[in-house]
Amino acid sequence: MGRKANNKQGAPPTFEEFNAVKERKDQKKRQRESKVTTSKVQSKKQKSNDKSQPKTKKGKKSKTEEDVTEIPADIPHVDYEELSAARKSLFDDDSDEEDGKLETLEDLDDEVDLDDEFDEDDQDIHEKPMFSDDEDLSDEEIEKVNAANIEEYSKQLDLERQQEELEAEEELLGVNQTQPRAAILPPQGEADPASQTKDGAKDITFIRTRMLEIVKVLENFKELAEEGRSRSEHVDQLINDICDYFGYTPFLAEKLFNLFSPSEAIEFFEANEIHRPVTIRTNTLLTTRRNLAQALVNRGVNLQPIGPWTKVGLQIFDSQVPIGATPEYLSGQYILQAASSFLPVMALDPQENERILDMAAAPGGKTTYISAMMKNTGCVFANDANKARTKSLIANIHRLNCTNTIVCNYDAREFPKIIGGFDRILLDAPCSGTGVIGKDQSVKTNRSPKDFIEIPHLQKQLLLSAIDSVDHASPNGGIIVYSTCSVMVEENEAVIDYALRKRPNVKLVESGLTIGKDGFTSFRGKNFDSSVKLSKRFYPHVYNVDGFFVAKFKKLGPSPFDISKAGAFEKEKMAREEALKEGLIADDFAKFDAEEDKNIMKESIKHSLEKKGIDPRKVNIDEKLSKLDEE
Numbered sequence: 001m002g003r004k005a006n007n008k009q010g011a012p013p014t015f016e017e018f019n020a021v022k023e024r025k026d027q028k029k030r031q032r033e034s035k036v037t038t039s040k041v042q043s044k045k046q047k048s049n050d051k052s053q054p055k056t057k058k059g060k061k062s063k064t065e066e067d068v069t070e071i072p073a074d075i076p077h078v079d080y081e082e083l084s085a086a087r088k089s090l091f092d093d094d095s096d097e098e099d100g101k102l103e104t105l106e107d108l109d110d111e112v113d114l115d116d117e118f119d120e121d122d123q124d125i126h127e128k129p130m131f132s133d134d135e136d137l138s139d140e141e142i143e144k145v146n147a148a149n150i151e152e153y154s155k156q157l158d159l160e161r162q163q164e165e166l167e168a169e170e171e172l173l174g175v176n177q178t179q180p181r182a183a184i185l186p187p188q189g190e191a192d193p194a195s196q197t198k199d200g201a202k203d204i205t206f207i208r209t210r211m212l213e214i215v216k217v218l219e220n221f222k223e224l225a226e227e228g229r230s231r232s233e234h235v236d237q238l239i240n241d242i243c244d245y246f247g248y249t250p251f252l253a254e255k256l257f258n259l260f261s262p263s264e265a266i267e268f269f270e271a272n273e274i275h276r277p278v279t280i281r282t283n284t285l286l287t288t289r290r291n292l293a294q295a296l297v298n299r300g301v302n303l304q305p306i307g308p309w310t311k312v313g314l315q316i317f318d319s320q321v322p323i324g325a326t327p328e329y330l331s332g333q334y335i336l337q338a339a340s341s342f343l344p345v346m347a348l349d350p351q352e353n354e355r356i357l358d359m360a361a362a363p364g365g366k367t368t369y370i371s372a373m374m375k376n377t378g379c380v381f382a383n384d385a386n387k388a389r390t391k392s393l394i395a396n397i398h399r400l401n402c403t404n405t406i407v408c409n410y411d412a413r414e415f416p417k418i419i420g421g422f423d424r425i426l427l428d429a430p431c432s433g434t435g436v437i438g439k440d441q442s443v444k445t446n447r448s449p450k451d452f453i454e455i456p457h458l459q460k461q462l463l464l465s466a467i468d469s470v471d472h473a474s475p476n477g478g479i480i481v482y483s484t485c486s487v488m489v490e491e492n493e494a495v496i497d498y499a500l501r502k503r504p505n506v507k508l509v510e511s512g513l514t515i516g517k518d519g520f521t522s523f524r525g526k527n528f529d530s531s532v533k534l535s536k537r538f539y540p541h542v543y544n545v546d547g548f549f550v551a552k553f554k555k556l557g558p559s560p561f562d563i564s565k566a567g568a569f570e571k572e573k574m575a576r577e578e579a580l581k582e583g584l585i586a587d588d589f590a591k592f593d594a595e596e597d598k599n600i601m602k603e604s605i606k607h608s609l610e611k612k613g614i615d616p617r618k619v620n621i622d623e624k625l626s627k628l629d630e631e
């Protein structure tokens with residue numbers, strides 16, 4: 001019978017179930033150890049009392065006793081053998097007991113065969129109570145033992161049952177298998193059995209099982225690999241299966257796979273199949289989290305704080321009202337915002353009365369948080385290159401009552417030519433979105449190798465601009481925070497490492513974030529500056545937040561461009577020259593869409609005419625527009 005047929009026994013476990021099996025296996029091991037040690041205690045006790053050995057096996061010592069070397073003090077003493085014997089005595093002695101009691105015990109007996117504790121071929125033990133010939137154990141003592149141990153006994157029964165279930169699952173998964181496995185990979189040159197269903201479709205159940213099995217092999221390759229099959233063959237098959245099962249292009253599946261160990265990669269891919277929890281941020285300009293929570297609970301919203309790391313976030317479990325249309329929402333008391341989006345603003349740590357630039361701000365989730373942290377003092381420049389997106393940015397700024405904010409619409413590579421000298425800058429850069437696949441499944445198929453050249457190129461240019469636009473002499477500031485919702489090294493560590501090399505007047509500093517994994521200091525043969533480990537990575541499968549990256553810089557001295565007052569175009573030219581030298585594509589990533597811009601301008605003219613009480617249909621808008629262009 002082939003593998004596939006074997007696997008048709010039932011749906012394979014999910015990865016969580018697989019982990020649960022592993023966990024239960026550990027638990028079982030611990031329990032066995034506990035049992036072993038208690039058995040030893042009993043053995044010692046009996047020896048010291050000069051009593052006969054328990055009749056677990058005629059003429060043989062219990063195997064478990066030989067294995068024990070230590071008796072941990074914290075293990076409760078439960079004598080299962082004595083207990084078992086007592087129970088047997090109880091059955092024998094209490095045959096006239098009330099039906100109910102007997103039924104209960106017999107039910108337990110049905111579930112777990114206590115004789116499993118002893119040697120199977122020891123018929124005598126099966127036939128009579130263990131201690132039936134033990135003169136010292138009176139009925140009273142039996143009852144005492146039973147009463148004292150019944151709780152432990154019941155726990156033991158549960159464990160035994162779990163153990164049976166576990167063994168059944170293990171059998172299915174081959175968890176205990178240490179021998180080289182049966183063939184997991186399709187035989188060389190033969191068709192993949194995964195595509196051999198009757199209708200020719202891929203057998204997803206089979207693919208899932210194979211993925212888990214390959215992961216196990218890769219994590220213990222020496223022992224488990226099939227002879228004659230290389231590691232890379234296993235990896236290739238696993239990546240194929242990831243593509244088939246989760247729907248990624250091979251290119252992206254491999255890139256993401258390379259970020260993790262095989263089992264963690266599967267956890268990551270699994271996590272991308274589900275949405276992150278719905279979370280909101282309290283707008284502390286208008287309310288407190290306590291008052292907001294109370295108001296929403298009164299409307300039938302089921303919520304709780306996100307976690308100890310944020311004092312403004314709430315997680316919504318369910319709601320009887322649309323969470324984006326409550327009076328509290330409409331009056332700006334909160335914003336729907338992914339928990340991961342709080343992190344760069346927390347790292348930025350805006351202070352009252354500062355001048356802050358949010359370089360890529362639309363739709364304004366972070367801008368409005370910055371504004372709230374500054375208590376509406378100082379000034380926040382909220383910039384975005386995409387004019388259409390500035391609409392939602394403005395709407396959010398208004399709704400959340402942020403009165404210290406100026407919206408602008410530049411290609412942020414133009415800074416600091418437009419305006420510089422900021423105390424702090426947030427660059428929440430445009431990115432590939434590989435951290436938010438749970439939200440946008442299209443990322444699985446629409447990212448190409450070109451993206452991972454062009455996007456980092458733009459990110460590098462933007463980051464250099466951010467560095468050059470900050471005032472190194474700012475009393476408490478001189479801070480730049482770089483963030484992306486990508487997990488790719490090219491868009492994260494490689495970008496900040498590039499900035500460190502190009503701008504020796506900045507250094508990376510602690511982000512102040514209490515969660516997150518350290519940034520990579522090396523990756524697939526590339527070494528980054530050792531300080532890159534101060535950056536933080538966030539993963540959906542670890543923190544149940546979107547995949548995210550945050551790095552915090554402190555500017556220590558002026559940039560060469562600060563002094564030369566070079567404009568964006570000179571800087572751009574230099575950056576392009578650098579990029580060309582490094583073999584990067586120098587095409588523009590963020591192209592200006594003139595047609596889109598024209599439409600937005602027309603709409604804006606119509607609105608302003610309406611505001612003035614003029615019917616826009618009676619005005620030649622195209623003419624007005626071309627006049628504006630001339631100006």
Ligand SMILES: C[S@@+](CC[C@H](N)C(=O)[O-])C[C@H]1O[C@@H](n2cnc3c(N)ncnc32)[C@H](O)[C@@H]1O
Nearest residue numbers: 360361362363364365366385386411412428430
């Ligand atoms: C990740 S989103 C920003 C999200 C925003 N910070 C928030 O929290 O709501 C990236 C933004 O960068 C903008 N962008 C792309 N290229 C840009 C450029 N050259 N200069 C400024 N903004 C740019 C995009 O229009 C997009 O709105």
